[in-house]
Amino acid sequence: MVAAVCTVCELHAESTFRIEGMDCREEVALIERRFKHLPGVEDFSADLIGQRLHVKYDAAKLSTAAIAAAVADAGLRAWLEHEEPVPSGDKASRRRTLLLAVAAGAFVSGGIATLANAPGWVSTLLFAVSSAAGAPPTVRKAWQAVKSRSFDINVLMLIAASGAIVLGQWSEASAVVFLFALAQTLEARTIERARTAVRALMELTPAEALVRDESGDRVMPVDEVSLGSLILVKPGEKVPLDGEVVAGASAVNQAPVTGESLPSDKGPGDEVFAGSINGGGALEVRVTRYRRDTTLARIIYLVEQAQAQRAPSQTFVEKFASVYTPAVIVLAVGLFLIPPILFGGSWNTWTYRALVLLVVSCPCALVISTPVSVVAALAGAARKGVLIKGGVHLERAGQVRCVAFDKTGTLTRGVPHVVGVVALNGMPxxxxxxxxxxxxxxxxxxxxxxxxxxxxxxxxxxxxxxxxxxxxxxxxxxxxxxxxxxxxxxxxxxxxxxxxxxxxxxxxxxxxxxxxxxxxxxx
Structure with missing residues (x-):
């Protein structure tokens, strides 16, 4: 799936790609590292929620095919709109879920076998299956990170799991691989939930509008409606574009856009928003904004930006791993080489100790628990009707000391009810x-x-x-x-x-x- 807009002026061009497989910040970081050094790139931005990549480049030095190839080097897929490839995102998601289920089942079974004093080879085999099923995403991301000469969390976790396997600690390796895969899956599900929310917002506006001109009334796609056009909104229909009422009167339900529970009376001169629902009267509306510039479109953009922001604790873990991982590797290599070479130590002994250092130095609890805790908090709040737009806002909530409300509707249930009746002239x-x-x-x-x-x-x-x-x-x-x-x-x-x-x-x-x-x- 690809959406692309390409405009060329002299040798400068802009293209927007749909990226398949971009599900977490690690993939965004891989793309950023490649495009920083790609000849011809003038500017670029990656949208994690929308799975888009917008690139400004010199068309004389760089082509769209080269951009797609650079994305492919990061283990992802990118296409322009007119190519319309068959997406494999659903298959990849199902495969990832299946592998995680296998890893979980084998991990739990291995633990049960150990507690039941089954033969050692049984638990070892089960833990090996769990490690093999949960490792592919981490191995792929770690390999891409190493190719770009960086050491991220995936490299750190892979080294820890590999060290545990070399030491014969299959249960430890399985635990590291499975729990890290689970944390990554939860994070990907959070991103997907954000995408679903954005898609729901986009569906608030109709795809077509009834345009009125000299030739009469005709239905046309909202993307083709120009500014100043006159559109007719019938009773019960959704307003397709932002505009100003020029004729008619109606009570318009703006709750999908503004959250106001009661309909707002609209007449000539009043503004209406795309996505709001017309009441009992027909309205003639003069279009004042293109679809991409409507109030709802700006809300969608803000939601995408907010959801893409990671919590400070998650950002800290990434930065920590980029420094900590190389430091641990250097220390382990030194521990492996220096004692045997300079002091005549046993190679077997110091190899074992270097591997132990790699395993115990992995901050598994920090790496695994950070995304899981953020996801759990967001999900728990959502179940209680509280929408927190990203982990960064979740952590900042702990610093709030005072809350100001702009209107009483924010605090009430939003559903009117009769609180009293006052009869005049003696009527009951x-x-x-x-x-x-x-x-x-x-x-x-x-x-x-x-x-x-x-x-x-x-x-x-x-x-x-x-x-x-x-x-x-x-x-x-x-x-x-x-x-x-x-x-x-x-x-x-x-x-x-x-x-x-x-x-x-x-x-x-x-x-x-x-x-x-x-x-x-x-x-």
């Missing part, structure tokens, strides 16, 4: 609610649903309403048992000259308490 409270619910029972507006739910919870009888009309942005009206009933907001009652000075003062007081008054009147 339940009668007022029954009239309102009779008109609102077929409305999907959150406030209407709250009124109906209140009536149902109090077992109030709702009569059949006729000639019900939705007054966009103001309320509704209809006939109930031969009586004309009007209900809505303060503005509607001002327009109908139904608001007195005392009523106005009471409404202002309710608004000051954060409550939304709904007024009901009958003929």
């Amino acid at each position: 409270d339940n009668a007022v609610v029954a009239l309102a619910a009779s008109v609102e029972r077929r409305s999907e507006h959150p406030i209407a649903q709250a009124i109906v739910k209140y009536a149902e919870s109090h077992s109030l009888e709702m009569a059949a309403a006729s000639d019900v009309a939705s007054l966009t942005g103001r309320g509704a009206e209809g006939n109930v048992a031969g009586v004309r009933v009007v209900l809505g907001n303060h503005r509607l009652f001002e327009e109908r000259s139904l608001c007195s000075d005392d009523l106005h003062a009471g409404l202002v007081a309710l608004n000051a308490r954060g409550q939304t008054p709904v007024l009901v009147a009958r003929d």
Whole structure:
């Protein structure tokens, strides 16, 4: 799968590649090391969440084929859009999951065999199978790191596992390989979950828009809609692009974009966002932003950037390994060579001690536990309804001393409910609610649903309403048992000259308490 955009001006070009197999920061680091020294590259950036690589280069010195070859040298695959290769990402993911399952089963079985005092060769064979099944990803990444003359975490873990095998400690080797493979798999799953979230955001906007021009109405892809075009958004449809309402009025549900629980009334001159849902009225909207520049597109970009940020502890482990690994190797080589050569020590003895040093020097607990703990914390928060956009924000949360909220909706449940009924002119409270619910029972507006739910919870009888009309942005009206009933907001009652000075003062007081008054009147 590849998305590519290529523009050439003189000898300068820009290309965006889709990278298959880029699932963690190690692969990003491998690409960065190769492209820093690749002739003709002027600038580049790798997007881990989107699995994209954007390259600015001199077309006279570098071709797209050479860029793809450089990515291939890192053990990954890259294509331009028009080539449309058959992706193997799903197969690779299934193969990785299968190997991890084999490694886990063999590791646990080896432990059981050891505890059951089975013959030594049985547990050794099981631990060897576990090591062989869990090692391929680490071996591949370690080999790529060595080819680029760098020593990362994968090299460190591979050396530790190899040393344990040479020493005959198959259980130790199996534990190192399996647990590290598990940690890498969990990290890859976290990245994939972020990609799923981004894809869900992208699906909030429709792929097509109904464009109105001199020739009439026609449906066209949103990517082809130009600025200033007039689009028609029918009731119940999603707004395809950011724009300004030029005709019509409706209550627009902006919750998918802004998180606001109640629909926002929109009319001429008001701004609407791509991804929001139109209510009961048709809207004509003048497009003000291309699809790539919409508010939702910017949100998606910020989510991608936030998810790509690793926690400080994870970054520390990477930097630590880049320095610590070569230092341990040099120390082990010195321990292997110096005593036998300078002091006549036994080669067998000092070889064994050098291998022991390599094994015990591997910070397995730090390397394995860091990504696992971050993933577990993010998943635990998500189960409780808290979305933390990356490990970096998770760790920074511990430094928070004060939290400011921009609106009360952030703290409330986001679902309106009736908190009180005030009847005037001696009419019973339940009668007022029954009239309102009779008109609102077929409305999907959150406030209407709250009124109906209140009536149902109090077992109030709702009569059949006729000639019900939705007054966009103001309320509704209809006939109930031969009586004309009007209900809505303060503005509607001002327009109908139904608001007195005392009523106005009471409404202002309710608004000051954060409550939304709904007024009901009958003929």
